[in-house]
Amino acid sequence: MDNTEDLFKPSLAAALMKLDPEDGEQIMEYLKTHALLTREKALLQASVRDQKKLLVENAKLKKDIEQLRAQLQEKHRRRSAKALLTPAPPPTTPSPAPSAPVNPAASTIGATSAVPSNASPPSSSSFDRRGRQSGRRRGERKDCPISDSRSLGAEPQLNVSRLDLRVGRLISVRRHPLAETMSIQEVDVGENAPRMVVTKLGGATHLEQLQGGLAVLLCNLKACKIRGVVSQGRLLCCSTPGGCVELLAPPTSSTPGDRVTFLNYPGEPDRELQSKQRVWERLQPDLQVDSRGVANYKGCGFEVKGKGLCRAPSLINCIIR
Structure with a gap:
């Protein structure tokens, strides 16, 4: 069916001319045109599928x-924080300047006359004390950036x-x-x-009834592959111990992309929830539907x-x- 030249061979044309000498040629032209249109339609549908696939891949690359x-x-x-925390090198002690050469006899006489016989040479304890003091000062300077770095890397509330x-619409x-x-x-x-x-x-018997409806999607979960298909979010569902499951429904006047917020908990969401922090797992027990059917977090409604x-x-x- 892909090659019109193979479809409409001379034998078919001759048969049409024999059956209908007057309109056989027009019928032949109509069949050729119909075959060409069918082929163009198939190519167009394939290009549309490829375009959708490219759009999805483009969005993933952007993410x-x-x-x-x-x-x-x-x-x-x-x-930058590590560079601030790195201690400065210890100050170097300047070496004493070389003294001028003196007469050995004179130096001996000067030493015996100026210094008592029981005096001892200066010990290294003074140098040790100065070293400990400078070390404490360096430690004090080091304490400040440590507290700053902790505050910078602290986990949000x-x-x-x-x-x-x-809000999302199921296409x-x-x-x-x-x-x-x-x-x-x-x-x-x-x-x-x-x-x-x-x-x-998948256990629902009429999945086609969900198509075109509105739902609430958790968008900043890390994308993961489930049975060979990459999942880019989580649809919030209401579930009972008996096994009844329903998609959480936003207001009927909502449009795709509308944010669901909480009056008592303002703030911007994370760019992406880190799996090590288990934010969703820790918050999920407080997400419930009350006796009026309203979704809430600790009594504050999904709005x-x-x-x-x-x-x-x-x-x-x-x-x-």
């Missing part, structure tokens, strides 16, 4: 560049403001090819390209400013994971 830039800035800051929560939902209990979502969060997210929603609160579609008194 990698931002991470590398942050790492370089952190290394530069640590190198642990609260929900460190989570980058945004597509499909089952994971390698795991029946998992699904793959493409989520639009107002960026240049949608994010690919892997979740454990999209000017648009409303995030809620569970039907569950109450359950956890958010």
